[in-house]
Amino acid sequence: MPPFKLSRLTLLILVASLPVELLADDTLTQDTAPSTAGAMDDEQGAQFDPIFLSQTQRGNIDLTRFEHGASVLPGIYKADISINGLLVGNENIQFTEQPDRSVQPCLTRDMLKSIDFNYDKLPASFNDALKSDQTCFPLKALLPQAQSEFDSGLQQLNITVPQLYMNNTARGYVSPALWDKGVPAGILGYSINGNTQRSRGQTSNSAFGGINSGLNVGGWYLRHNGSYNWQENYGGHYESLNTYVQRDIPAIMGRVIVGESNTQGQVFDTLAYRGVELLSEDRMLPSSQRGYAPTVRGIARTNARVTIRQNGRVINEVNVPPGAFEINDLYPTGYGGTLDVTVTEADGSIQNFSVPFASVANLLRPGSHRYNLVAGKLRDNNLSKDYALYQATYQRGMSNLITSYGGLQASQNYYSLQLGSALSTAIGAFSADVSHARTHLNSEPTNRMSGESYQLGYSKFLPETKSSLSIAAYRFSTSGYMDFQTAVRAQDAEANGLSIKNIRRPKSRFNVTVSQGLPDRWGQIYVTGYTQDYWNYGNSDLQYQMGYSNSYKMVTYNLTAGRSRNGVGAMENNVLFSLSVPLGRQDRSNVPQLTASLNRNSNGQSGQQVGVSGSAGEDSRYSYGVTGTNYNQGIGSSMALNGQFRSPVSNMTAGYSTGRNYQSASAGLSGTLLAYQGGLVMTPYSGDTFAIVEAKGAAGAKVGNYSGLRVDRWGHAAVPYLNPYELNEIIIDPKGLPYDVELQSTSQKVAPYAGAVVHLKYNTQQGYPLLITTTLSDGGPVPFGASVFDSKGNNVGTVGQMGQIYARVENERDQLSVKWGQDGAQQCSVSYLMPPQPKGKRMESLMRFASVCQG
Structure with a gap:
């Protein structure tokens, strides 16, 4: 059991509970009490008369060790070590009894080295002691100004050292010595969707399966991401998105990746490659020193399937109910590159749009940097062969105002060089860069095309005015400029006897994302837009969306207007008004929501939707929705039903919709399986960095704040979404455990590597x-x-x-x-x-x- 801790408050409670006859005894008065009774002195500690604790003549308890504050019995205890409030380790700590009968922690040489001392400021006796043959050092003897307190309830040793003797560390700093590589483990994250629809007498079935799998051995993490698409009458096709091995290198705050992956897109646009990459990892920095996947919004008319692609590859696919949808949990695939979104309705109709993806003002703190080196081959299914890809980028914070960056891309008969800077000002962050590219082409009179591309960017974040991330970027390219992907497609077309005139060469591009809160409860507005035209193509790409949202009492309402160019070059406008109101008191859980919307586009199509959605059950593990829709132009009325159940092992979804001349049904299953030496653990959540909780006998105990996440009958649970290189506190709630099971501790902290599966054992008695x-x-x-x-x-x-x-x-x-x-x-x-x-x-x-x- 945890060591016994006696506080002064406890003693006061004891005195207050003694019989009145004893309290009236003259021995308790100041004049007749022993001179040491109740005295409190910071140097000598507090001394107590044992008569307060014993009313018998059988002898008194020896309380001398408690006269120096809360104490423990001599021995070895496993505990966290905190220095000035910063956790630096978890070790077996030996507590020894000193000549004055106090019990003090005795730290090993390795424990002392884990403390970020400023050795130039420490007294000479400190450094001399470390050079001796002594194996255990009472900190008080080495540094009298230091204070230590052991919290037996938290099993934590709190050490306070004057700041004079410490190096300055940034807020959120976690020592790399605390980073946990995890245990050998296998990971299988899955997302499976099946759809069947019948329209005008024709039935079609389809299925989608996505996996995020991995194998961790030591510090090496193997990852494979892929998707399987199957359609009736066409068969199935499996596509590998990424297969690579990664290993972190803390000494350079970076990581090496070998295999199939994507470049980061911080200077050049994201490219899929097969090869080797060495890159920096910002998350290894303290959270206070860190310098974006976008949110995909759209409107579904029925129970629809939303497919998101980047560079022609499916990176996510989900089923959504009728109405406005928002997908904000994409796996990051770089900092730049347009996302292509396809919405397939239950009646078979399809709408397509794009979401610009860029972060333009790459400001860094002074002295910090990012780097990226790639050597390999471009992965592009539209090319007849693989083309070499060599890339090097570097960004560095030169001062509080300026960040400079640049990069080089090269391949067979192609190179591109970019230089730029970002500037921080009182009115926002600006960036400007210029790229020069040369492409060797046999069809050109000079056997080459060369040109420049100029880009200006702006970004501003104003929390005091409720502004969200605001980005505006404009790029102009001369007629001879080609980016890497355009150049290799032109070379590939030549190699196959095709004309390069069909390869679109961008001329100018503008994208903007702004979100602004209005004063005096007037709500919030947002604007997102993207346009691009070409040197050798008449029509331009165009898409923008404007929105306004606000609330009045319990009613929340939104107005969205969008305009885009469809696949045949015609412009389409779309307007949506929606509102939502809770059907009950907001201070209660599982309150249903009533939603209603009006939608109209430039083709004269208009419709109305009314729905009710909500959650139910413990931890809101059940969710449901029912929606009624009516559209003109012969579409008619339809109804959609949706449900979700988050079980302890998997997340299950189902949907059904019916309307004029069609019926559609879908079902889905998602979650993650983790295998390690202690067994197999299943969780309804997906992720990449997990903690496996092991608490034998604690079946049913709730873990963390995740819906449906509890310790299973075998004493395991898998906690998702850990923040890499940061301290994550994993808490087990003992409420509901049987009386014959007691948790020795209910909380542990861990700082995992990105992609690690850490093992946390909670001892039970x-x-x-x-x-x-x-x-x-x-x-x-x-x-x-x-x-x-x-x-x-x-x-x-x-x-x-x-x-x-x-x-x-x-x-x-x-x-x-x-x-x-x-x-x-x-x-x-x-x-x-x-x-x-x-x-x-x-x-x-x-x-x-x-x-x-x-x-």
Whole structure:
């Protein structure tokens, strides 16, 4: 059990609970009390008269070690080590008794080295002691100004060192020594969707399966992401998105990747490659020193399937109910590159649009940098062969105002060089860069095309005016400029005898994303837009969306207007008005929401939707929705039903919709399987960095704040979404556990590597809990603070106030020994016999009884 901790508050409570006759005794007055009783001195500690704790003549408890504040018994305890509030490690710490009877932590040389001391400021005696043969050092003897306090409840040693002797560390700093590579483990994240639809007498079935799998061995993490698409009458096709091995290199705050992956897109646009990449990892920096996948919004008319592609590859596919949808949980695939979105309605109709993806003002803190080196081949299914890809980029914060960056891309008969800077000003962050590219082409008179591309960017974030991320970027390219992907497509067309005139060469491009809160509860507006025209193509790409949202009392409403160019070059406009209101008090859980919307586009198509959605059950693990829709132009009325259940092992979804001349049904399953040496763990959540919680006997205990996440019958749970290189606190809620199971600790902190599967073991103590009210044979109470041992010599409890013993025992029948000193007169024993306990049943109550402690 945790070491016993006696606080001064406890002693005051004890005094307040003593009989009035004793409180009236002259021994408690200031004039007659011993000079040391109740005295508090920072140097000598507090001294207490043992008469307050013992009303018998059998002897008093030795309290000298408690005179120096809360203390523990000498021994070794596993605990967290905190320095000035910053966690630096978790170690087995030896506590030794000092000549003054105080018990102090004794730190090893390695523990001291984990503390970020400024050795130039430490006294010479400190450094001399570390050079000696001594293996254990009482910190107080090395550095008298340091203070230490052991919190036995949290199992944490809190050390305070004057800042003079410490190096300055950034807020959020976690020492790389605390980063956890995790245990060998296999990961299989899955997302499976099946759809069937019948329209005008024709039935078609389709299915989609996406996997995010991996294998962790030591510091090497293998990852494979892929998707399988199947359509009736066409068959199935599996596409590999990424397959690579990665390993972190903390010494350079970076990572090496070998295999198939995507470039970061911080200077050049994101490209899919097969090869080797060495890149920096910003998340290894403290959270206070870190310098974006976008949100995909759209409107679905029925139960629809939304497919998101980047560079022609499917990176996500989900089923959405009718109405406005928002997808904000994309896996990052770089910092630049347009996302192509396809919405397939239940009746078979399709709408397409694009989402610009760029972060333009790459400002860094002074002295910090990012780097990226790639050597490999371009992955593009539209090319007849693989083309070499060599890329190097570098960004560095030159001062508080300026960040400079540049990069080089090269391949067969192609190179591109870019230089630029970002500037921080009071009115926002600006960036400007210029790129020069040369492409060797046989069809050109000079056998080459060369040109420049100029880009201006602007970004501003104003939390005081409720502004969100605001980005505006404009790029102009001369007629001879080609970016990497355009150049290799032109070369590939030549190699296959095709004209390069069909390869579109961008001329200018503009994209903007602005979100602005309005004052005085006037709501919020946002604008997103993208346009691009070409040197050798008449029509331009165009898409923009404007929105306004606000709320009045419990009603939330939104107005969205969008304009885009469709696949045949015609312009389309779309307007949507929607509102939402809770059907009940907002301070209650699982309150349903009523939604209604009006939608109209430039083709004269208009419609109305009304729906109710909500959640139910413990932890809101069930969710549901029903929507009714009516559209003109012969579409007619339709109805859609949706449901979701987040079980402890998987997340299940289902949907059904019916309308004029069509019916559609879908079902989905998602989650993650984790395999490690302790077994197989299933979770309804997806992710890449997990913690496996092991708490034997704690089945049913809730873990963290995730819906449906509980310890399974085998004592396991998988916690998702850990923040890499940061301290994540994993808490087990013991509420609802049977009385015969006790968690030794309910909270642990861990800082995993990105992609790691860490193993956190929560020790449990199983046994019968007893509350025994006991007295000595002469009727007096057993002394407070006495230790209780079972017949095997295990310390199973402590005597509390009024002779009450709380103990957790292994046997249904035993004899307990109570000791408050070494003398035979300072010991007694108490026997207990429990009623027979049903096998296989949880103990739902505390066993209470009274007994005499025989001396």
